[in-house]
Amino acid sequence: MTAPRKLILAVAAASLFTLLLVGATAALMLAGEPDAAGVGRSPEERVVVLVVLLLLAGTFCCWVIARLHDLYAASPLRMAEEVTATLAHGVLRVAEQGATELRVLAQAVNQLLALREANENDVAARVREARASLEEERSRLAALMADLSQSVVVCNLDGRVLLYNQRARQELTAGADGGQAELLGLGRSIYTVFDRALITHALERLQQASRELGEADSRQLLGSAQFVTATPAGRLLRAHMSPVLGGDGPHHAQVGGLSITGFVLVLDDVTSSNERHARRDALIQSLIEGGRGPLGSIRAAAEMLSEVADMPVQQRARFLRVVHDEAAKLSAQFEAAASAFSNDLRERWLLEEMRGAEVLVVAARRIGERRSGERRALAVKTENVDEDLWLRVDGYGLFQALRYLALRLQDEYEVREVRLSLARSGQLAQLDLSWLGTFMNNETAMSWLQDPMSIAGDASPLSVTDVVERCNGDIWFQRERVSHRAFFRTMLPIAEAPTDLPRAVIAAAEGERPEFYDFDLFSWSDASHELDERLLTELSYTVFDTETTGLLPSQGDEIIQIGATRIVNRRLLRHECFDQLINPQCRLSPQSIEVHGITRELLVDQPTIDVVLPKFRAFCADTVLVGHNAAFDMRFLQLKEEQTGVRFEQPVLDTLLLSAVLHSNQPTHRLESIAERLGVSVFGRHTALGDAMVTGEVFLKMLPLLAEMGIRTLRQAREASQKTFHARLKY
Missing domain, CATH: 3.30.565.10 (Histidine kinase-like ATPase, C-terminal domain)
Structure with missing residues (x-):
């Protein structure tokens, strides 16, 4: 129990004792003998008066306790939570509330916060100046990557993607059914796209080549391994793998005196050229096979004509007709082949x-x-x-x-x-x-x-x-x-028009420059420790939200929209999104339409839940799920396990529960209220993707606050969440 609360209870106890003493004295004074007129209070009346006095005294005491608690206990605690939140993002000021002394204290705190904000702004300005050249280099890299006609993917030794360009996203996110499969993204495993054994074999070839060379020769002659593989959409890619060299560290491989921290994949789509080569091979084969017969007939006829000088005229004419006919067949075959394969035969230049x-x-x-x-x-x-x-x-x-x-x-x-x-x-x-x-x-x-x-x-x-x-x-x-x-x-x-870029890429190109790289992932290794003991700052997250036909999943309400985005290396990847409307195959209540604005007409041509959930599971693979009031959304997903065969078994964190951990004295933990406390702009509310974006920003603001409370790992966050009152809510 805190010191202010102990003081309040002591004051309240003294007040109660005083009031009880006053009440007892009054009762004794009322217990006198009847007066001269014979009028007096009976014992029952004296008891009633005593009870009334005690109730009044108790009520007054409770009011005093509540008032003192609000002024001197709850107000300082709320102020402390606001100060903690303000220190995290430096935007808000502490509300002046409670007793006069606390208001004076709040004014002093706000002056300190203003001074701190001024100092931070000065430091931020200096940091911006220092990072100007770095940002210029990053912009050059982004422009270079965007203009490359080849697909480029950079991974660490665990196969986690830390850089890719739009060409790679275009080629490697096409699914086998012609749709978009969310396979490529920062922090995601390249083994969802390529066979693990193929990549492992290529890495072994690189390492073997490095071992056979000395350190000096390795740095000069270290080349690339090559292999050919197919994408899920059936496109044929030729991959050039080159190692990424780095210094000593915990996440590298020491080979031949060199430290390898990852690898670069440069991918060429050789589907068209492979088809052209196949057609050319077929052309040559057809000319060889089709020319043998006519050439043999022409040769036999020519030999007969040259060897038999006195051949009868009719027989000579017959042999000459054979030569003419077979030569015509051969010529027609060459003309047909030249016509059918003219484009392939003429294509010599790089177009x-x-x-x-x-x-x-x-x-x-x-x-x-x-x-x-x-x-x-x-x-x-x-x-x-x-x-x-x-x-x-x-x-x-x-x-x-x-x-x-x-x-x-x-x-x-x-x-x-x-x-x-x-x-x-x-x-x-x-x-x-x-x-x-x-x-x-x-x-x-x-x-x-x-x-x-x-x-x-x-x-x-x-x-x-x-x-x-x-x-x-x-x-x-x-x-x-x-x-x-x-x-x-x-x-x-x-x-042929190339496959359209995914909607998320187009949206990012129209707005801010998409961030398709994260070099800090070089130091990320899955083999270092178990997931529960991983630091919250090291994990990858899928922040998601759903819109539904109602609030009762167990009584037949359905999901009509899933929106999600990803957090990798403490950054919200706005360009890597999942946003899908779903046909619920049931009616929508007018109340739900008023909330999310999604009408039946918008859902008629949309896929059903059994089509969408496998794609969503692929999008959030190898990540921790994050949601606001996630128990509600997870209940909808769990009820669809039997129908779709899709299970979401990864850990789940809930920003509602984490807010209750951080700000236990706040009266509400609605998403808008949390966002306001943490200085997060709210936009796109009651759309699944908009809510997911806001939830992601809120979660990132919570991470340093949780660390200050000693909650740094996934296990600690889950255990703290389960102890809150809100964790007992069921749907």
Whole structure:
């Protein structure tokens, strides 16, 4: 029992004793003899008076106790919790409440907090200045990773992902059914994507190569291991594995005098090239097999014609017909093969897949660049652009060719404006460079297409025709006399549009720069200790929330939305989200619609719970679940175990229970109230993903407060939560 409470109880006891003494004295005074008129109080009346006095005295004493407790016990405790919360985030001030003395104390505390905040702001400003160059380097890294055409994944020795780029996310999150499978993320295991034995074997090859070399040679010659594997979507990837070297530490492998802390995977999608090679092999095989018969017949007929000089005319004609027919068959076979495999046979240059609209934007910018000494740049407009077309082209060469043609029009025919258009024409894309009013003859146009290009003093040995043929296309000059328009028309093959990026990546690209890296994970090892003894700051979390048709899971209410995000290395990964509406296959109550705003029409075409839960389990694999009032959400999940076969057996932490541990004297532990106490902005309430985001921010604010109370491990947090009153609530 604290000293203020002991003092209050002592004062209350003294007051009660005094009141009882006063009441007893009054009762004795009332117990006198009847007066001269014979009027007096009977024993029953004296008892009633005594009881009333005692009740009044007890009531007054209770009021005194409650008032003293609120002024001198509860108020200081609430103030202490507010000070602790304020010290964690330095935003709020202590409320001036309680007795006058405590209000004065609160004012003094607020002055200290203001001084502390000023000092922290000064330190923060200095830290921001010191980190400016580091942030610049990180931005360069992010830009470099985003522009790479290859997939890059960096892992520590446990296979935990600590860096990846958008290309890797695009290729490695495609599921076998064509949908998105949440397999890749910071802190997640690469073995959910690739076979563990394959990675282990490649690491062993790296280590063996390092052992065979000396330390100096290892640093200079340490190369990469290579292997080919398939993604869950069936794409074929060629992987180059290189080691990440580091200093001595607890999470590294010592090989050949070198310390390896992790590995880098550079992935190339070789599905298309593998298919092309297979087609070429089939072409060669078909030509060999199909040519043996005709060539044998031609050879036999030729030998007979050469050996028998006096062969009868009819027989000679028959042999000549055999030679003619077999040669025709052979020629037809070669023509058919050349037609069927022309694109594969002509594809020698490295081409890039580009959106057609982007091709026109870049081409227009290149054409419109003002040359030195030029008073006016050539005007360029785009029109009739098909936004859905993708092209596989030599981008630089194509831009160079279009600029060359446009500038020759400006220089030799004084054309002031050209237009670019892109449309679909059957199985090809039609790209036109057109202009109005000025015509040229076909001979001039053909010479422009065949001459080596020379642009602004830069000469190229290639012609426009060479560049277009690199792209497996064709180009010609054409006039339309009715519209007074002339144009160079380029026909290009259409490429398949790449798989769309996951929604979370697109959302992150539109907002803040997505953080696809976390180098601190190099020092994270699963083998170091058991999960229950892991520090809370070292664990990965999935913060989740659900929206439901009602509040009674045991009476048939269903989940209609699951939202979740992840926390890795004490950072909320806003770009790694799970957000899915669910068709409950039952009616929604009007009361629930008023809360979350999700109507029946929004859920009609959504997947059912048996489809969503396996994907959600994959998203939160190898993490600790975190929720607010998590017992409510977990009850819904548990009731679906038999139907879906999906069990969530990982540990669960509840921010409601943790708030009761941290702030036991607060009257409410609603999410909004906790967020206000901890200085967390509330947004997107009553949407599953919005609530999960707020819960994640609140949980991160709680971690240092829990550490100050000595709650540092998962086991300690779970045990402290189970001791609170709210842990006894059942659903």
